[in-house]
Amino acid sequence: MNESFRGVNIIIYRVLIYGGLLFWAFICLFPIFWTVTTTFKTAVNVTQGHLIPWIDFIPKWIGLRSLGLSPETIFEISTVRDEFLKRFVNSAITSVSASTLAVILGSLAAYGLSRFEYKLGFVKNSDISFFFLSQMILPPVVLALPFLVLYRELALLDTTTGLIMLYALMVLPIVIWIMRDQFSTIPLELEEAGLVDGLSAWGVFLRIVLPISFPGIVAAFILCLVLSWNEYFFAALLTSADAKTLPVMVASQTGSQGINWWSMAALSTAAIAPLVIIGIILESYIVKGLSTGAVK
């Protein structure tokens, strides 16, 4: 009697757990599914609330055609596609460069702070760390308007360079935060051995520490990439024609949406696709990066 009661309990427990998991998986996936399928829906399908392709509605290339990316338009000249590709490339260049810059500056600083003792008057290591990490609290809006004025004076308004510097600044504390933890897990004996072998501090860093901490660096890089690819606020304020990024283009289209759901859906799909793919392939790195700071 007790045994069977326990068995029932376990079954209920399993059902609850998998029920919860499947429910949340649905919550996470449905908006993505909806957006991707809406790309292929005509107006009628949208208004009738058809959901499942091939059963509820026949998929059409309508969304991708509006971007000039469908099979029959891909070889034709399309201004929309040129515009889209330009924004896409802008986003890619900006986010990759900013992440690279932040990872280089941040890892160096994190390594220095985790290994050496600095003293400049009353400023010590903990103060320098605090100086860097406290940048995280700084809301972008505080810097946005001063940068608008400064960039105008520096002729950096609407340039990719200007945006790269800002994004690097934005993600730098996160890199330092992650990398400091990464470096503190590396056994010191390895580095001491390097020093004994006559390597300089930089030699030890480049030859010994860097290869070991490579996974951590990748994790930090990907987090930076996600943040800077998705950044909208600065891009919306500081770019207008040349350096405009994909999120700004998406945002500018939402206003004039009208009934044109498929092209908005196609645009949104294109904006999220790179990171969805990165997320699926490199999930373990992202988890690693986010987990670093959580457990001390």
Add this chain to the structure above:
Amino acid sequence: MPFNYVGTDHIPVQRKVLGRSIILITSVLLAALFLIQLLYKSDSITFGFENWRPILYMYLLWSAALCWGVLLIKGERGQRVLFVLPAFLFTIAMVIFPLIFSVYISLHDWNLSAFEGQKFSGLDNFRALLGDAYYWNSLLNMVYYLLAIVVEYAIAFGLALLLNAQIVARKFFRVVFLLPLMLSPVAVSWMIGKSLMEYRFGPAAALARQLGWETPAFFSSTEIARISLMILDAWTFIPFMMIMLLAGLQALSKEVNEAAKIDGATGWQHFWKITFPLMLPVSITTTVIRIIFKLKLADIVINVTSGGPGGTTDTVTSFIFREYRDRSNVGYGTMMAVVYLIIIIILMTLLLKQLNRWMQKVT
């Protein structure tokens, strides 16, 4: 700090002199260029540069010279300084200088679209701010949005527990649960805010009708719009909290769990008596970081409601954004931002102090 011994390498005097003179020369050059440009821009002299870009290049050159000089003067020790110096110079240029500049702007009547340019106005902007009901409303909204973190935390903890249970396809669920974090808030604004929750054809509206809400409108009244925005933001950020909490759960030793099982604690007791207290440090880190991110909330509000209906769902950031977009009023916008920053710094310091004290009492 393991490597505290300093190399005994002898640095020749000429090298030190060279290092010092490099730093000195570039510093003088930087100061001179800055001064010339300042005078030129204020029409005191007739020569100068078209814009400030050369000063930026000079700053880069000066930074490089500083790094090199330190290396020359200090040798081994200079090598160590060189790890932190670049990031430091970068941050100084990009944060400290603009921050000081922002205080300057906030004390001016400065409209970018006006012809007159800036005019010193002292604390006029601040007085205007005190009487600006919209600003106070956006601060109040921030409190509401911050309170939503409690619910986000509960859901994220639940999900972390689910993922930590004995399940098949854990990797699959982890990837799926993580996906919303990867999506750009702007795209999410359209995907969920403007299409799923669209009042005529959106599936969410259809579902709401099925459930008995006859005229579902997710963004037409202030309260409901606020909740909708919270849901949108929670959807993208719950994965973030979930992953951190999951890392915490996995770090809890297996023995603790097993010991509790042998004691015969039920799942519920086990959670409240053992797991939850042990998870407190991780929970606090997660929540504090989430608060920091929440304070920057803007993208979704700008793109979904643009503050509507009637500016009642604005966050501070989105309000300032629109203030600039609609009126190009840089001076007033900056004043609002500076006040916001001061409020944040005070509250965060108090919060962290309080948490520290509390944690010491608990553990």
